[in-house]
Amino acid sequence: MTKKLPAGQPAAxxxxxQSQLSSFGTRLRELRxxxxxTLAALACRSGLSKAxxxxxxxxxxxxxxxxxxxxxxxxxxSLASLFESEPAAEPCVIIRAGEAAxxxxxxxTYVPLSNAGHFxxxxxxxxxxxxxxxxxxxxHHDGEEWIYVLSGALTLSLAGQTHDLKPGDAAHFDSRxxxxxxxxxxxxxxxxxxxxxxxxxxxxxxxxxxxxxxxPLAGLQTFFPDAKPRRDRTLFAKTKNPNRKNI
Numbered sequence: 001m002t003k004k005l006p007a008g009q010p011a012a013x014x015x016x017x018q019s020q021l022s023s024f025g026t027r028l029r030e031l032r033x034x035x036x037x038t039l040a041a042l043a044c045r046s047g048l049s050k051a052x053x054x055x056x057x058x059x060x061x062x063x064x065x066x067x068x069x070x071x072x073x074x075x076x077x078s079l080a081s082l083f084e085s086e087p088a089a090e091p092c093v094i095i096r097a098g099e100a101a102x103x104x105x106x107x108x109t110y111v112p113l114s115n116a117g118h119f120x121x122x123x124x125x126x127x128x129x130x131x132x133x134x135x136x137x138x139x140h141h142d143g144e145e146w147i148y149v150l151s152g153a154l155t156l157s158l159a160g161q162t163h164d165l166k167p168g169d170a171a172h173f174d175s176r177x178x179x180x181x182x183x184x185x186x187x188x189x190x191x192x193x194x195x196x197x198x199x200x201x202x203x204x205x206x207x208x209x210x211x212x213x214x215x216p217l218a219g220l221q222t223f224f225p226d227a228k229p230r231r232d233r234t235l236f237a238k239t240k241n242p243n244r245k246n247i
Contacts, residue, residue: 024068024083025059031075032057034121035197046070076197076211106214107133123195125215129154129183138178141211143197146172147181152189155182 032042039057043050048067055061063071072079093114102111113124129152138157147156148170156163159177164184173179175195183189 025057029057121196127191129181129189131183138180139214140178141213143175145175146194148192150190152187153184154189
């Protein structure tokens with residue numbers, strides 16, 4: 001069902017608005033498939049009916065403001081991006097040393113290692129877990145995480161169990177389970193962390209998770225206020241415990 005635009009509206013603007021409305025369904029389908037969700041799964045997460053979601057994707061219905069806001073929060077994307085077709089991803093995003101500014105939140109210091117925004121699913125960051133960080137709060141959110149200990153001694157607290165890690169050790173886990181990184185010993189722990197907001201296809205289905213992140217997604221996409229990372233369009237070169245201090 002196509003909604004008529006106001007009479008007298010310039011043709012170019014009318015075409016642009018209609019194009020954005022038409023792209024909503026395509027963008028919605030792309031986001032759903034990227035996460036491996038069925039129509040029923042998205043309906044369950046959003047509270048919208050399966051039939052309504054299906055008609056949104058096919059272009060048979062236009063989303064209300066309330067429905068669009070709900071879907072933007074479900075997918076952790078801006079409202080505007082729902083009305084834009086997914087652009088082609090840059091083949092390679094280069095971040096030079098010194099371009100990324102360190103930030104602090106929830107007692108952590110972190111530096112992003114990409115500025116690809118919503119083009120890619122992976123979000124790599126370097127995190128410093130201070131030995132002086134207090135608290136025992138655990139975090140849980142959609143997706144999965146992989147961590148690699150660069151230096152220091154670290155404990156991963158995950159769903160009631162603890163795993164002691166040393167430099168060179170790695171852990172890969174479902175981030176829907178409550179988790180926290182804990183620095184041990186005399187020094188801070190430095191960790192390479194790669195997060196994905198999308199759980200792997202083999203992950204056990206769960207009810208929608210309330211997003212509670214130590215580092216919000218929005219913070220990972222606004223890290224380079226002064227330096228725009230260069231994009232290299234060459235794909236391949238032709239040369240060859242509870243009392244411990246906590247994240």
